[in-house]
Amino acid sequence: MEVDEKPVVDKDREQLKQERRDRNKAKKEQRRAEKTKESESTQAEDDTSKEKSTRFTCFVGNLPYSANEESLSAHFEKVAPTSVRVTTQVEKPTKCRGFGFIEFDNYDRMKTCLKLYHQSTFDDKKSPPRRINVELT
Incomplete structure (x- = not known):
């Protein structure tokens, strides 16, 4: 079967x-x-x-101790930075440590800033004018 x-x-x-x-x-x-x-x-x-x-940051050095964000943004107003930061001392938040940073959204603006403002004279009307360094971070 x-x-x-x-x-x-x-x-x-x-x-x-x-x-x-x-x-x-x-x-x-x-x-x-x-x-x-x-x-x-x-x-x-x-x-x-x-x-x-897409943020481009520049270092700003040799600032006077009297510098603040308003004076720094007034100095760089032609290139229109998106952000301006001034480092301050811990003990005295109104006293600058001598350097700061500026940020840009556009690469071309940052390059223009480096060309125009490196070794420029910074005058905040509070202290004698100083020659500042603007460098790429």
């Missing part, structure tokens, strides 16, 4: 194999979805890092 059907044990094996295949497919799809999410998040991080890296 010939039997076309497989024994019951073989059917169970076939079912187990099929279930394993299904689980493996599901795992692969889940990994692909995770990789897609990771690549999207790294793209978002890259975009934010590009935004952060």
Whole structure:
């Protein structure tokens, strides 16, 4: 007598194999979805890092101790810096430490500032005029 059907044990094996295949497919799809999410998040991080890296900063040295943010921004008003920072002493927050930083959003403005203002004379009307250094940080 010939039997076309497989024994019951073989059917169970076939079912187990099929279930394993299904689980493996599901795992692969889940990994692909995770990789897609990771690549999207790294793209978002890259975009934010590009935004952060578009600032150009210059060092301003040899400032008088009477310099402040207003006098420094008035000196550099032609190149329109986005941010002006003057470092102050911890004990006396009104007294400058002799240097500061200016930031620009545009590379060309920063280059213009370096060309025009390096070794320029800074006069804040409180102390004698001084020759300042403007350098790339």
